[in-house]
Amino acid sequence: MIFETILSGASLFFSLDAILLTMFGCFMGIIIGVLPGLGPLMGLILMLPVAFYLPPVTAMGMLIAIFVGGSCGGAVSAILLRIPGTPLAAATLLDGYPMARNGRAGDAIGLAISASAVGGVLGGLVLIFFAPLLAELALKFAPPEYFALAITGLISIAVVSHEGMIKGFITGTLGLLLATVGTDPFSNAYRFTFDNHNLLSGFHIVAVVVGLFALSEMVMQIELGQLTKRPNVQKISVSLRSLGLLLRHRINLVRSSMIGTFFGSLPGAGGVISAFTAYAVAKSRPLDEKEIYGQGAEGGVVATESANNACCGGAMIPTLALAVPGDASTAVLMGALLLLGFQPGPDLFENNLDVAGGIFWAYLSANVFLFFIGILLAPVFVSVLRIQKMYLVPMILLLSVIGTYALQSSVFDLWVMLGFGVIGCVLRKLDYPIAPVVIGIILGPICENNFRRSLILSDDGAWIFWDRPIAASILAINVLVILWTLISHVRKKDAS
Amino acid sequence: MTRSRMIAESLVILALFALAALVFQQSATSLADQFANEGDAIENAALYPKALAYLLIALGCLQMLMIVRGFAPNGLSDKQEKTPKIEPETEAETEPQEQHKQQDSATGQKAIMASCLFIAYLLVLDPLGYHLASPAAMFAFFWLLGVRPLLKALVVAVLLSLTVALFFEVLLKVVLPLGLFNLALPI
Numbered sequence: 001m002i003f004e005t006i007l008s009g010a011s012l013f014f015s016l017d018a019i020l021l022t023m024f025g026c027f028m029g030i031i032i033g034v035l036p037g038l039g040p041l042m043g044l045i046l047m048l049p050v051a052f053y054l055p056p057v058t059a060m061g062m063l064i065a066i067f068v069g070g071s072c073g074g075a076v077s078a079i080l081l082r083i084p085g086t087p088l089a090a091a092t093l094l095d096g097y098p099m100a101r102n103g104r105a106g107d108a109i110g111l112a113i114s115a116s117a118v119g120g121v122l123g124g125l126v127l128i129f130f131a132p133l134l135a136e137l138a139l140k141f142a143p144p145e146y147f148a149l150a151i152t153g154l155i156s157i158a159v160v161s162h163e164g165m166i167k168g169f170i171t172g173t174l175g176l177l178l179a180t181v182g183t184d185p186f187s188n189a190y191r192f193t194f195d196n197h198n199l200l201s202g203f204h205i206v207a208v209v210v211g212l213f214a215l216s217e218m219v220m221q222i223e224l225g226q227l228t229k230r231p232n233v234q235k236i237s238v239s240l241r242s243l244g245l246l247l248r249h250r251i252n253l254v255r256s257s258m259i260g261t262f263f264g265s266l267p268g269a270g271g272v273i274s275a276f277t278a279y280a281v282a283k284s285r286p287l288d289e290k291e292i293y294g295q296g297a298e299g300g301v302v303a304t305e306s307a308n309n310a311c312c313g314g315a316m317i318p319t320l321a322l323a324v325p326g327d328a329s330t331a332v333l334m335g336a337l338l339l340l341g342f343q344p345g346p347d348l349f350e351n352n353l354d355v356a357g358g359i360f361w362a363y364l365s366a367n368v369f370l371f372f373i374g375i376l377l378a379p380v381f382v383s384v385l386r387i388q389k390m391y392l393v394p395m396i397l398l399l400s401v402i403g404t405y406a407l408q409s410s411v412f413d414l415w416v417m418l419g420f421g422v423i424g425c426v427l428r429k430l431d432y433p434i435a436p437v438v439i440g441i442i443l444g445p446i447c448e449n450n451f452r453r454s455l456i457l458s459d460d461g462a463w464i465f466w467d468r469p470i471a472a473s474i475l476a477i478n479v480l481v482i483l484w485t486l487i488s489h490v491r492k493k494d495a496s
Numbered sequence: 497m498t499r500s501r502m503i504a505e506s507l508v509i510l511a512l513f514a515l516a517a518l519v520f521q522q523s524a525t526s527l528a529d530q531f532a533n534e535g536d537a538i539e540n541a542a543l544y545p546k547a548l549a550y551l552l553i554a555l556g557c558l559q560m561l562m563i564v565r566g567f568a569p570n571g572l573s574d575k576q577e578k579t580p581k582i583e584p585e586t587e588a589e590t591e592p593q594e595q596h597k598q599q600d601s602a603t604g605q606k607a608i609m610a611s612c613l614f615i616a617y618l619l620v621l622d623p624l625g626y627h628l629a630s631p632a633a634m635f636a637f638f639w640l641l642g643v644r645p646l647l648k649a650l651v652v653a654v655l656l657s658l659t660v661a662l663f664f665e666v667l668l669k670v671v672l673p674l675g676l677f678n679l680a681l682p683i
Contacts (some may be wrong), residue, residue, distance in 0.1 A: 022561045053668045166562060170555045177515070177548045184541035189532030191541055214662065215614075222610050225603040226641045394637035395656060397614060398568055398630060401621070402660055406670040418618060430505055448544045455537035 005349070009057075009357015013365070018058040022362055024064030027377070028371040030065070033073020034384050038068025038220055039086035044332045045214050046396065048206050049403035056340045057358035063336055064316075064359065065366035067329055071271060071309050072116035072370055075301075076381055079108045081231055091275040095293060095300030102296045105234060109382075110242025111298055112305045112373035112387040115253060118246065119306025120367030122257035123264065123313025127320075128360045130265075134321035135349035143453035144465050146323075146345075148448045148474035153324035154439055155478050156268030159485050161433035168433050175440015176447060178203060185445070186452060205284040205335045205422075205441060207321045207404050207413040211420025212427075212434050213328075214400045218393050219425050227390040238378035240263045243371075249302040251281050260307030271308035278307035309370075313363060318355060320344055323446055328435035335442045341392065396419020497566045497651055505563045512556045519549035625675020631656040 012018075025047070032043035048183070051059035058434030074089030074443040079096035092112060099108035141149070152174070181192045182202030193199040246253060256278035263274035280304035283293040291297045313324035323345035325331035334344050342348055348356050353482045374381070402418045427434050458464035523542035525542075532541040542607040557587040585655035617633035643649040665681050674680055 050668065066564075069615070162560075166555060167560050170552070170559060170679075173548055173555060174512070174515075177519070177545060177552065180545045180548070184532065185531075186538045187532045187541045189527060189530040189541040191527065191532075192518075193546065219607050219611060222607040222641070223603050335586050390641035390643050391652065392640065393610075393641060394634050397637065398634060398656060398660055402626070402630075402664055402672065405621075405673070406664055406668065408497075409671060411618075411673075414618050415622070418615065426508065430501075430508055432508075451544060452537040452661055455543075 001136060001349070002273075003128060004130050005353050005357040006128065006360060008354040008359065009359070009361050012057040012358035013061065013361035014399055017055070017294040017360070018061050018358075019365065020361040021054065021058050022061040022065045022365050022372065023369050025062035025068040026366055026373050028369070029066035029069020029264050029385050030073040030374060030377075031069075033070040033089075033399075034076045034085050035073075035387070036077050036081070036083045036085050037224075038396075040067045040086070041076065041213060041244075041329045041332065042217065042396075042457065043067075043070045044329055044336075045206075045209050046399050046403060048332065048412050049300050049406050050208070051336055052339065052407060056337075056342065056355055057362065059340060060333070060337065060355075060359050060361035061366070062331055063340060064362050065369065067320050067333065068120055068309065068312055068363070068366040069114075069373075070329075070368055070405065071312055072113060072120075072305065072374065073381065075112035075116070075305055076109055077480070079301075080105060080114065080233055080382065080385065081235075088271040088275060088311075089304075089402060090272060091279045091308075092301055093368055094279065094304075095295070095297045098296035099298070099301065100234075100292070101310050103465070104296065105494045106236040106238045107242060107245060107298070108296075108301055109236060110238040110375060111245055111301045113378070114239070114242045114246045114371055115249075115256075115302045115305040116309040117371035117374070118152045118309040118314060119257040119260060119308075120370065121364060122254065122306075123261040124311030124360070126258075126261045126310075127313040127363065131321040131356070131360075132349055133135070135318060135346045138322055138346040139350065140472065140488050141346070142468070143450040143457065144468045144471035145474065147447060147450035147454055148465065148471040149322055149324050152441055152474055152478055153267045153318070153326075154436065154447075155482065157327070157436045157439050158268075158433075160268040160270075161242055161272075161436065162433070165482070165485055167431065168436050171427065171432050171434060172436035172440045175442075176444045177440075178208070178437070179441045179444020180448065185449070186213075189229040198410065203416055203441075204404075204407060204413050205339065205409075205438075206407055207416040208420050208441060209332060209335070209438055210400045210491050211417040211422075212437060214396060215417065215421030216398055216428055216434070216467030218400075219421070221389055222429065227393070228388055230386055230388050233382055233385045236378065236382055238375050240375060242375065243437055246296060249287060249299050250395055252285075252287070252299050252302050253306050256282060256307040257310035258301040260310030261314035263307075264311030264326060265317045266314075267318055267470075270315070270327045271311040274307040274314075277441055278303040309367070312477040314375055315383055316359075316363065320348060320359065321346070322444075325439055325442065331435070331439045331442050337440075338442070360433045371409075497563070499579070502563055502566075506560070509560050512552050516549035516552045516556075519545050560577045605642065608651050610637065613637060613640065623675055625677060625679045626661060626672035627657070627679040627681075628675060628677070629673075630660070 029043050032038045044128045071088055074085030077083050077085040078089040078093035079100050082093050082097045096108045139397045154172045158172050159165055161168035181199055184191050208405045259278040260274040263269040279420040282299050287299055291299055293300050315330045318324040319334050324461055337344050342352055342355055404413050424434055454464050523533045527542045557646055621629045631654045634656055635650050638649035638653055
């Protein structure tokens with residue numbers, strides 16, 4: 001099945017449009033990642049409306065390249081300014097910034113880009129190997145197992161929310177509830193539409209995501225101030241020599257990439273955890289005595305960057321194979337795939353093997369492009385850091401408005417976007433995580449379909465979820481995770 | 497937790513309860529009229545939203561409990577909690593604090609003004625059309641956020657609006673709002 005997937009996807013991906021747009025996505029992703037405060041998610045959100053005008057694999061190629069480029073771009077500002085462009089790059093500054101202070105900024109950026117690219121490719125190979133296998137296994141699942149899996153995705157995101165588990169559950173449930181607006185697929189009844197024809201097919205996911213993330217982020221950025229500040233950025237030169245430097249750390253590179261892929265494949269764990277874990281492991285096994293971590297060790301940059309980009313490949317495994325997104329970015333990717341007319345999960349591998357293969361090719365190519373574009377255009381990306389926020393904020397607002405409008409030429413969608421922008425601001429102000437809302441909206445229909453189908457199959461109501469061993473095991477693990485998190489929270493509070 | 501924060505958190509919980517109440521109200525009215533609030537799992541369109549509403553209420557109660565537990569037991573008011581009891585040693589120490597406060601309120605005001613401007617832009621976008629509303633709104637945004645001189649703000653606003661229009665209208669063939677004057681790029 002693995003080779004079949006790869007072969008069938010090649011014909012879909014290898015077209016001029018798809019390759020050029022994947023390169024463009026990579027370029028845009030790095031730019032958005034470089035800018036502090038923005039990140040791969042913002043890039044995905046802003047380019048999502050454009051994706052709907054493209055063929056499916058081309059669109060997914062562009063979006064995946066933004067995800068890959070954005071995950072790497074944050075390293076540039078972490079190394080040069082000690083401000084991680086994205087939370088993913090927070091661990092990179094530990095050694096990247098000291099390297100820059102030692103006059104090795106070019107080497108640090110070169111290493112970060114090449115480690116990201118190679119880590120991404122390694123993560124991609126794991127994705128290509130495991131996703132079809134996992135999908136094949138999932139073919140044996142019935143609605144109760146799918147429901148349990150969807151719940152797992154949501155619970156994982158809520159449990160690891162920095163803002164608190166209950167708040168994560170609340171926003172996740174809110175997302176699930178919002179997904180019920182519109183026409184009920186089973187009975188064709190209109191739910192919560194209030195006789196408004198714009199609501200017959202529910203809230204458009206793009207309008208919701210743009211409002212929740214992009215609008216609220218812009219308001220936050222204005223509130224943070226420093227709108228006219230232009231950072232002092234040194235000039236750097238990056239060369240292909242960094243690949244040679246990287247090869248000195250090949251064991252660290254492979255180990256960190258595997259750590260990244262593993263954490264990426266766990267819903268909710270994500271790139272930040274993987275980067276810090278890979279850093280800690282690399283620190284405990286330095287290349288030689290001269291390599292002192294925290295003072296500009298090359299191995300530190302290699303570990304964190306390879307881990308956080310390999311994480312992208314890992315995060316796509318449950319997203320594509322089980323339809324369980326690992327984080328908000330993969331949830332948006334999954335939403336895009338759904339809106340393009342494809343159902344992620346085993347169905348994708350059974351009915352649209354060529355699309356799954358095309359996505360694999362897009363992911364691998366995005367990482368190869370990341371290396372060449374990142375190294376060759378590094379001075380361009382560094383100069384992006386000089387853009388002041390007073391130019392950036394209106395630009396993003398305009399793109400948000402027109403992108404949302406372009407989806408259905410609907411002014412109603414703009415008001416939905418505004419409404420969710422307000423909700424996003426309130427939730428962020430009060431430390432409610434907003435990623436579970438999006439994951440809830442995307443997983444909502446899958447959850448409901450499988451929940452109701454399970455009840456139809458059942459002879460004794462909701463007990464079906466406990467009667468079936470796999471579903472019961474998944475749900476039991478979820479309950480244990482929740483209990484463990486609650487107990488450790490209470491213990492921490494008591495100790496403090 | 498400060499008193500104002502507790503009030504804000506409680507209002508969010510109340511909004512969640514209101515949302516749950518809306519689910520039950522819709523189930524009893526609109527869905528009942530469509531005969532979709534009873535029967536088995538396929539026919540009952542209210543079953544799943546109602547389950548979520550119950551869950552939301554339960555989570556809201558838990559969060560309310562957390563809020564009550566987290567509230568300062570001595571009942572300090574917001575103002576009391578924010579005011580440090582230790583007097584600043586030198587004048588130099590007070591200045592940055594004052595500056596920070598002024599900066600915070602200035603950026604807060606800017607954020608409110610930008611939000612109002614954004615709503616105004618959405619209001620006029622359809623009637624005026626993209627090619628009139630967007631450059632004007634972008635100019636206002638640039639001016640508000642500090643782009644000077646004004647001519648620069650105007651030029652950047654027009655160029656930005658045109659670039660976005662070229663991308664969407666020419667490349668993606670999207671019809672942007674034409675407005676009363678039916679304005680579009682002459683292509």
